[in-house]
Amino acid sequence: MDFKLEHTASGSKARAGLITTDHGKIETPIFMPVGTAGSVKGVHVKELKDDIKAQIILGNTYHLYLRPGMDVMEAAGGLHKFNSWDKPILTDSGGFQVFSLGDIRKLTEEGVRFQSHIDGSYHMFSPENSMNIQRSIGADIIMAFDECTPGDADYDYAKKSLELTGRWLERCFNQLEITTPKYGHQQSLFPIVQGCVYPDLRTLAAQQVQQYNADGYAIGGLAVGEEIEVMYSMIEVVNAILPINKPRYLMGVGTPVNLLEAIDRGVDMFDCVMPTRNGRNGMLFTKKGIMNMRNKKWESDFTPVDPDGTSYVDHQYSRAYLRHLVISKEMLGAQIATIHNLAFYLWLVGEARQQIKNDSFKPWKEQMVKQLSTRL
């Protein structure tokens, strides 16, 4: 994997870059649609490519390991073949599930023992088998197995958690060294910077991950309960230390405003369930603000879903029709909303990239931030 830093915006730390993987190029800043179980929920590959213009999507180690399992995954020839997405893929390591599965898992030095949310069966994740599983899935970018520290963790816990993540990181790299890619293309491991809301821990973490000279670095453990301003300041702390010539991936973030604020602070890559999940739940993100399609106000609004939208669903269907579908729980409603939201997110980061290259990012961002949170 290669990263070329193309341009840094004036008056901002925002960057435009180009990642090259064996499955193609990724223009940064980029948003990566989340496809947890091997599919971006409700969206065909054709729509993902032609309409949403996704350049890279996510998969999840935990979910794919449980189902369909690695036997099927390897027999399929890896996730690219299995889900027929031939562009870049990134897999999360299962680290987030260590956090989100909360009450049905047990954390030890070795790894995490957890119960399947599907059938309650017991399993163990460790840095080693997370790497092995991610080898079997075959994503272009794979993530370190970490503990995603809760946002409200006290200093002592956050410090111990960070140290554990550090020891796990070494084991991840060791495991990668003694294994090889299974499908003939390169896989890059991104370490994850933890440290919770404590600047000195974040600083330490950002310094320590660099010993591995990775192809890119991730900032994890944010947007997990802490104040949003705290998240921004942690990004600033970490990005001041991470190397400028490597992509920086802010995990799990966020709202359109979060994306622009993070881009402004030098983040290159994002993923978040928000456009897909909120879309399924009837919420649309647009350039002018947020629309809850369940609201009565759209009942007889026969104008296009989003006149400014870049996807065909924005112009093909009316707001009144979309509201009807959402209210009626028709699956098409969720699909339209998901396609719209993802297309909007991809437009947003694509436009940010253009504004960065034109040295007009800062004023554009200030203007956008004002309107993006408006409730329409």
Added chain:
RNA sequence: GGGAAGAUACCGAAGCGGUCAAACGGGGCAGACUGUAAAUCUGUUGGCUCAGCCUUCGUAGGUUCGAAUCCUGCUCUUCCCA
């Protein structure tokens, strides 16, 4: 024509003398959702000059300190027998 059961808030449906403006479900209205245990979850849903008051449990009366709950007439619905 005879008999039986029943009529409860937007709908369905509990309640069967006071703690009932009335359980629960649906629908309606609104909110939440940030490396997906989520096409999920939460709140609210008679009115008002709102710690109180007013109107409401088919309808008209009655019993009672007190009725959605008991009694009588009426109207309507469903089922059974002719």
